[in-house]
Amino acid sequence: xxxxxxxxxxxxxxxxxxxxxxxxxxxxxxxxxxxxxxxxxxxxxxxxxxxxxxxxxxxxxxxxxxxxxxxxxxxxxxxxxxxxxxxxxxxxxxxxxxxxxxxxxxxxxxxxxxxxxxxxxxxxxxxxxxxxxxxxxxxxxxxxxxxxxxxxxxxxxxxxxxxxxxxxxxxxxxxxxxxxxxxxxxxxxxxxxxxxxxxxxxxxxxxxxxxxxxxxxxxxxxxxxxxxxxxxxxxxxxxxxxxxxxxxxxxxxxxxxxxxxxxxxxxxxxxxxxxxxxxxxxxxxxxxxxxxxxxxxxxxxxxxxxxxxxxxxxxxxxxxxxxxxxx
Amino acid sequence: xxxxxxxxxxxxxxxxxxxxxxxxxxxxxxxxxxxxxxxxxxxxxxxxxxxxxxxxxxxxxxxxxxxxxxxxxxxxxxxxxxxxxxxxxxxxxxxxxxxxxxxxxxxxxxxxxxxxxxxxxxxxxxxxxxxxxxxxxxxxxxxxxxxxxxxxxxxxxxxxxxxxxxxxxxxxxxxxxxxxxxxxxxxxxxxxxxxxxxxxxxxxxxxxxxxxxxxxxxxxxxxxxxxxxxxxxxxxxxxxxxxxxxxxxxxxxxxxxxxxxxxxxxxxxxxxxxxxxxxxxxxxxxxxxxxxxxxxxxxxxxx
Numbered sequence: 119x120x121x122x123x124x125x126x127x128x129x130x131x132x133x134x135x136x137x138x139x140x141x142x143x144x145x146x147x148x149x150x151x152x153x154x155x156x157x158x159x160x161x162x163x164x165x166x167x168x169x170x171x172x173x174x175x176x177x178x179x180x181x182x183x184x185x186x187x188x189x190x191x192x193x194x195x196x197x198x199x200x201x202x203x204x205x206x207x208x209x210x211x212x213x214x215x216x217x218x219x220x221x222x223x224x225x226x227x228x229x230x231x232x233x234x235x236x237x238x239x240x241x242x243x244x245x246x247x248x249x250x251x252x253x254x255x256x257x258x259x260x261x262x263x264x265x266x267x268x269x270x271x272x273x274x275x276x277x278x279x280x281x282x283x284x285x286x287x288x289x290x291x292x293x294x295x296x297x298x299x300x301x302x303x304x305x306x307x308x309x310x311x312x313x314x315x316x317x318x319x320x321x322x323x324x325x326x327x328x329x330x331x332x333x334x335x336x337x338x339x340x341x342x343x344x345x346x347x348x349x350x351x352x353x354x355x356x357x358x359x360x361x362x363x364x365x366x367x368x369x370x371x372x373x374x375x376x377x378x379x380x381x382x383x384x385x386x387x388x389x390x391x392x393x394x395x396x397x398x399x400x401x402x403x404x405x406x407x408x409x410x411x412x413x414x415x416x417x418x419x420x421x422x423x424x425x426x427x428x429x430x431x432x433x434x435x436x437x438x439x440x441x442x443x444x445x
Numbered sequence: 446x447x448x449x450x451x452x453x454x455x456x457x458x459x460x461x462x463x464x465x466x467x468x469x470x471x472x473x474x475x476x477x478x479x480x481x482x483x484x485x486x487x488x489x490x491x492x493x494x495x496x497x498x499x500x501x502x503x504x505x506x507x508x509x510x511x512x513x514x515x516x517x518x519x520x521x522x523x524x525x526x527x528x529x530x531x532x533x534x535x536x537x538x539x540x541x542x543x544x545x546x547x548x549x550x551x552x553x554x555x556x557x558x559x560x561x562x563x564x565x566x567x568x569x570x571x572x573x574x575x576x577x578x579x580x581x582x583x584x585x586x587x588x589x590x591x592x593x594x595x596x597x598x599x600x601x602x603x604x605x606x607x608x609x610x611x612x613x614x615x616x617x618x619x620x621x622x623x624x625x626x627x628x629x630x631x632x633x634x635x636x637x638x639x640x641x642x643x644x645x646x647x648x649x650x651x652x653x654x655x656x657x658x659x660x661x662x663x664x665x666x667x668x669x670x671x672x673x674x675x676x677x678x679x680x681x682x683x684x685x686x687x688x689x690x691x692x693x694x695x696x697x698x699x700x701x702x703x704x705x706x707x708x709x710x711x712x713x714x715x716x717x718x719x720x721x722x723x724x725x726x727x728x729x730x731x732x733x734x735x736x737x738x739x740x741x742x743x744x745x746x747x748x
Contacts, residue, residue, distance in 0.1 A: 241740045245679070262722050
């Protein structure tokens with residue numbers, strides 16, 4: 119087994135094993151903490167898809183995280199109140215079945231990413247970073263001003279949505295659902311990045327001109343990667359909404375985009391389990407340092423600065439001794 | 446009359462955005478660096494102005510203090526952190542400067558607390574004047590417009606008529622060549638960064654004097670300044686000026702007109718909130734439209 123495979127297994131083992139141990143020793147709070155890490159990891163895996171493999175530095179992934187959250191919250195609140203979402207062109211009711219919510223989340227965040235990506239990918243470099251940020255801000259302000267679903271105050275839905283045969287309010291079952299989705303997405307990413315599409319995407323990141331010269335047009339590939347990446351992050355947003363049973367414009371803010379990026383960088387850019395390691399470290403730091411001082415983010419800032427300046431490969435890069443992933 | 450007042454508000458808002466965007470676009474253009482911490486320099490300027498004004502009772506000293514504090518903070522972070530980032534890719538720059546935001550914001554919260562501070566303006570600036578046509582308008586806001594015009598003119602003069610400006614433009618075109626010609630690049634970069642920081646600090650002091658001084662005040666303005674830079678085209682001071690005014694006008698007119706338009710079709714209270722956020726969105730819609738038309742902005746030469 120290669121060193122990187124050992125790191126991958128160890129990281130996932132730490133997350134899942136940690137949650138199981140916490141459950142067996144009766145620390146339900148730590149199980150919830152692990153769930154939060156798994157959800158953040160999923161959001162990071164989504165961003166890593168575009169950023170790590172495709173080189174598309176999106177500073178607006180909070181848009182998709184928040185859209186996933188809002189779709190979930192809106193469907194759940196309609197299911198609770200019994201009022202249909204819309205009666206035109208046909209009656210559409212809310213739902214609290216996760217299996218019905220997730221496809222809707224994937225659809226809406228995918229469509230949003232298609233529109234945003236088609237416009238943003240006309241630009242590159244610094245422009246791309248700022249344009250994605252600006253689109254996310256646009257959606258943020260829309261959510262703040264849209265009174266129907268709580269506006270600035272956000273939207274609560276009291277009961278976690280249902281999954282067939284599972285008691286979702288039980289911390290361990292809920293963790294296993296999130297971790298299961300995380301594992302499936304990691305598997306999907308690993309397969310896609312070995313397939314022709316993934317290879318073309320990575321080739322376009324490393325050398326766009328050469329890729330074009332061998333007859334691959336990067337735009338469509340990049341747009342597809344951006345949409346897939348947004349769908350994964352949107353799914354994470356849906357789970358995050360279910361975790362808190364609450365959505366608010368904070369999920370859409372630029373700060374959230376920055377945090378998702380931090381998960382990816384702390385763990386290791388372009389590494390399969392990089393975002394998982396990063397999200398685990400972030401949640402652990404938030405929990406431990408947040409208990410010591412209210413100003414723990416100063417320390418987070420210093421750690422982040424240290425990683426960027428002296429260890430650009432993140433945790434996984436450091437452990438594997440090979441610096442930045444694939445680069 | 447209302448429209449004219451809103452045009453002036455837009456002009457004033459645009460001028461403060463220009464002060465922010467000028468520094469950003471210079472740093473982008475000359476060093477190729479994306480600096481998220483520019484909003485923190487804005488906040489530092491505002492806090493410095495509040496502290497100095499409170500200690501001395503003189504707003505002018507406070508404004509001078511904001512320039513000095515932001516320039517010093519800018520020079521310091523350039524030498525300690527930013528300098529290491531010029532050769533890195535944009536991702537590293539975004540993250541390192543995001544880390545700086547966390548450090549500065551939490552540091553400011555630790556020093557000053559979460560409550561907003563308020564500045565009192567000197568009597569000479571606090572009053573209103575009656576403009577030709579009968580419009581009553583605050584002196585301070587007119588002063589901001591005048592100062593913005595003066596600084597824009599000063600920057601154009603600096604960039605086109607002085608040796609420093611020639612060097613800055615040369616550094617933008619080919620940084621290795623001007624190094625080879627004997628110009629000390631690292632001092633030049635520190636100067637440019639400190640200049641941009643000072644302008645951001647001044648903008649912070651000006652806005653802080655009208656609104657309030659608090660932690661986190663920098664980031665909303667920073668994002669708008671990004672929009673201004675993108676619309677204007679990276680590296681172009683003229684583009685930044687034009688697009689800052691455009692963005693300022695769009696925002697102010699939208700905020701003033703949209704709620705009353707929406708009130709025709711919905712209750713006043715929800716028309717107010719929806720109108721305000723549609724106005725905030727309109728700026729980004731403007732940006733999207735410009736980018737569809739010209740992906741490198743109005744005056745951008747290269748991507």
